[in-house]
Amino acid sequence: MSEEEHPTEARTEETTYEQPTITEAPVKQQTAEEQELNPKLKKISLTRTVAIGIAFLIPGILALGFAIRANSQVLAFIGLGLTLWGAVFLLITPVEYVKADLVTATAAPAYETIERILKDLKPKGNGIYIPPYPKDAYLPEHLKGLKESVVFIPTATTTTATPSIEEIAQSKFLLQNPKGICITSPGLGLLTQFEKEIRTGLTRIGLEELCETLPQLILENFQLAKEIDMSQEKDQVRIRIADSIYMSLYRKPNQKSIQTLGCPLISAIAGAIAITTGKPVTIQALNANIDAETIEVTYRILEG
Amino acid sequence: MHFPLSISDISLWLAVTAIILLITSELLSSSTEYSRNLIIEKKRLRLIALALGVGFMITVIMRIF
Numbered sequence: 001m002s003e004e005e006h007p008t009e010a011r012t013e014e015t016t017y018e019q020p021t022i023t024e025a026p027v028k029q030q031t032a033e034e035q036e037l038n039p040k041l042k043k044i045s046l047t048r049t050v051a052i053g054i055a056f057l058i059p060g061i062l063a064l065g066f067a068i069r070a071n072s073q074v075l076a077f078i079g080l081g082l083t084l085w086g087a088v089f090l091l092i093t094p095v096e097y098v099k100a101d102l103v104t105a106t107a108a109p110a111y112e113t114i115e116r117i118l119k120d121l122k123p124k125g126n127g128i129y130i131p132p133y134p135k136d137a138y139l140p141e142h143l144k145g146l147k148e149s150v151v152f153i154p155t156a157t158t159t160t161a162t163p164s165i166e167e168i169a170q171s172k173f174l175l176q177n178p179k180g181i182c183i184t185s186p187g188l189g190l191l192t193q194f195e196k197e198i199r200t201g202l203t204r205i206g207l208e209e210l211c212e213t214l215p216q217l218i219l220e221n222f223q224l225a226k227e228i229d230m231s232q233e234k235d236q237v238r239i240r241i242a243d244s245i246y247m248s249l250y251r252k253p254n255q256k257s258i259q260t261l262g263c264p265l266i267s268a269i270a271g272a273i274a275i276t277t278g279k280p281v282t283i284q285a286l287n288a289n290i291d292a293e294t295i296e297v298t299y300r301i302l303e304g
Numbered sequence: 305m306h307f308p309l310s311i312s313d314i315s316l317w318l319a320v321t322a323i324i325l326l327i328t329s330e331l332l333s334s335s336t337e338y339s340r341n342l343i344i345e346k347k348r349l350r351l352i353a354l355a356l357g358v359g360f361m362i363t364v365i366m367r368i369f
Contacts, residue, residue: 073308
């Protein structure tokens with residue numbers, strides 16, 4: 001990021017943010033034809049797996065029937081084997097899997113919208129992830145807005161101060177004290193899925209446990225990346241992600257929305273840290289290396 | 305006209321199938337780098353393997369008592 005865009009005079013002593021650096025690479029865009037083709041490919045692949053399952057299941061059941069009729073042990077074993085594998089093929093068929101490119105493509109327009117807002121309002125610092133109240137906690141009607149997972153982006157001065165409870169509770173977009181905007185976290189969808197998987201709830205686990213559980217969850221359950229190292233150090237959490245499926249979002253040069261909020265995965269992790277610690281969290285440094293396909297992020301836990 | 309397999313036969317078949325499926329599911333869950341390209345419900349595969357294992361145990365208990 002060039003110095004002309006962020007003049008050093010504008011930075012105050014309070015500034016604790018390191019400007020995120022993104023190593024640029026050519027933008028790889030998915031064509032409209034490719035996008036049209038993906039659902040068709042998914043359908044074909046699913047139909048094929050179901051067809052294989054049925055192709056095993058029907059002869060299996062027939063073989064079992066003949067085995068009983070002819071009192072044949074060999075035929076019974078063949079029938080059992082075919083029936084089992086037919087059932088296995090039908091049961092392990094994925095229903096909800098989509099290509100990773102499609103997931104990124106659906107996230108891109110939301111970032112374009114945030115980009116427009118940020119270009120107009122000129123943010124002074126990265127987003128501050130405000131911890132929401134637990135979903136099961138009782139709150140009066142006028143404070144229900146506190147249960148929403150939101151990000152505060154300061155627009156007047158570089159500050160780590162968070163908006164007042166009243167302003168967050170009113171679900172306002174433009175906030176006055178401190179000046180800034182409050183938007184829904186782009187990683188909210190992923191965060192909800194994380195919460196579903198961690199059955200004990202994010203509020204009931206410590207930061208150390210989160211650093212152990214979250215990488216495992218992202219790698220094994222959601223398969224959103226190939227490698228994740230997450231470590232905690234005082235009020236900082238460092239994370240290194242290799243081969244994230246959201247890597248293509250970083251390819252667009254000078255995109256402030258990504259630098260301010262991070263991709264949905266980075267955003268969801270920030271939200272998870274905020275919920276676990278109960279304190280606001282900001283992205284202190286974000287380095288995306290397009291060639292090495294790695295993202296390195298340093299989160300800072302603020303005193304809320 | 306009766307089912308041609310005895311409890312011992314079914315027990316053996318369940319044991320062999322359970323072992324095959326358990327090894328497969330363990331290999332798939334341990335090597336995420338390779339298995340991420342395999343689009344199947346891995347959790348369900350593990351459940352089937354465990355169910356067959358439990359089935360085998362039931363047949364063993366049936367033979368004992």
